[in-house]
Amino acid sequence: MGLAARVKEINDFKKKLIEFRKYLNSTPLFKELIENELFDILLETLDKVRDKIENGFEREFIKSNAIRLFNQLIAIFVTEISRKTGQPEKPTTTGFLNYARNRIEIEISLNKIIKSINHKFNPKAEFVGDLGKKGKLFCKTILVIEDGKIPRDSELKTVTGVNKTPQREVAKKFESILKDVYSQNLFEQISELNSIENSSTISSIEDLLLFKRFFEVNFVPYKPSNGESAMILLHQELSESKDIYLIDEPEKSLGNDYINDFIVPLLKKHAYSGKRVVIATHDANIAVRTLPYKSIYRAHAMNCYHTYMGNPFSNSLVCRTEDVDNLDWKETSMRTLEGGKEAFGERGKIYAEL
């Protein structure tokens, strides 16, 4: 390892040590766990190590810079002698070292880029919802990095929105640059890379990312219908834990079976756990089977609306703002809500049990 590299490594180590000490002090739990005495010994030891490293760093820094300054001094002497005598400078290097270093650096960078390009991601499948007899619906995401070999007509889309053509051309070019890293054609290849149209839009590996997202049932791609999409969305929203749920006509595009089997149980579960669930609905299954604590009914009257509140337990709907007659909850619900007599039949059973 060169002297400059040693100095850098010592400095990095010193920084990490100081960070670790700060971290120890900022974590009371650690102090509590290992007890005060041991904690103090640890800090004292770390301080001793830091002092040693600081001395070592100083020594290495002086050594490294002494050599650098000495070489600089020689270079100045050589230049001055050459200037005074009018004789050309005697070369102190063959040029091979700097030349090879530059090329090696380019190869290292190219290897890093190509290794990243060749990285393979495992497809990710997220459970979306249960489609009953059809099976479980998953949302699958395929993520790949453009390596120049992906067909032009693939359904993959770019992640960062860059055009696919420069993506493909740039990705392909790195391989050919690597082949020419130790040849005279290297800079020609780099110029070709820079001359690719819109190549400047690709500034990191992230710009080479491509993805495809699709639904899958039993490992076969599947396109959900509008109704199924609504089901999935609603199921997902209701599955997330929130304090308040505001739901507007969840029955839209959904079948009665799905409402009864999946949505009503979820709504009940949230209601039981003390969450506030406000639903605007025309569906009797939801309005009755979810056991609402409060029903709000808004009725059209002469040039105005009346708002009634009530519940199935009292079987009445009361308007508190206007002096109008109370309404019968069951009769109004039967008249307004869709869903047949089944829900109301069950209502009788449910409320009788309560």
Added chain:
Amino acid sequence: MLNYNATIKREDSAVNLILTTGTNNYYICLTDDNPSEIKNVFNDLIIELKNGKFSFSLSDETQDLYFHICDEYIKQLNAEIADIFSQLKKYDLVEKVEN
């Protein structure tokens, strides 16, 4: 580490330092300024270095100016080759394991 031969070829038209590595001969012209050719030689030397460390020894009987220049050049080149080989090893760019 392999030790290869370096010779000086003196001709009326040009004087060349010839670096011989196995079956390959690399020419460095001492009487003409051609950086492009030198770069080609350097490129080939780096590729050869990936197969293992080597150095050059100058074999020449004539004690003239070319000999002294080449002797200095080979000494310096050997030091730089050793440095570059250690870097290739450090970054895992050596293809064959060093003997």
